[in-house]
Amino acid sequence: MIINKExxxxxxxxxxxxxxxxSETDVIGFIKKFIKIKKGRAEELRKNLKGLxxxxxxxxxxxxxxxxxxxxxxxxNKIFVDVSLNEDEVQKIINTVKESK
Numbered sequence: 001m002i003i004n005k006e007x008x009x010x011x012x013x014x015x016x017x018x019x020x021x022x023s024e025t026d027v028i029g030f031i032k033k034f035i036k037i038k039k040g041r042a043e044e045l046r047k048n049l050k051g052l053x054x055x056x057x058x059x060x061x062x063x064x065x066x067x068x069x070x071x072x073x074x075x076x077n078k079i080f081v082d083v084s085l086n087e088d089e090v091q092k093i094i095n096t097v098k099e100s101k
Contacts, residue, residue: 007059009066011035011042036069037100045100052092056083069097 010031017028037045049062061079070076073090085093 007063009037009042009046009063011037011039011066012046012063015039034067037066041100042066045097048096048100049093052096054089054092056080056085056089057093065093065097069101070094071097 014028014031014035017031045066046062049057049065061083064079065076068075068079070079070093072094073087076085076090076093
């Protein structure tokens with residue numbers, strides 16, 4: 001049953017997958033392969049990114065930032081293809097991501 005439609009990063013979504021179900025083994029393997037941050041750190045990063053209160057940054061963007069953990073403005077701009085960030089916004093996001101590593 002769907003309770004909430006908020007975009008989640010893979011690290012945050014992993015807690016909803018039951019590891020004992022054999023039909024989801026491929027999903028579990030995929031997620032483990034690509035997760036770059038642990039669930040607790042991902043939740044903390046989400047809180048910190050929302051705390052920046054940047055109007056252009058939506059929940060979907062936050063989930064992708066957590067998934068990809070961009071290291072520079074070029075990587076970050078690949079997430080924000082629909083929005084143009086200024087240099088100050090880019091630096092705030094990049095610095096927040098670096099603090100969470």
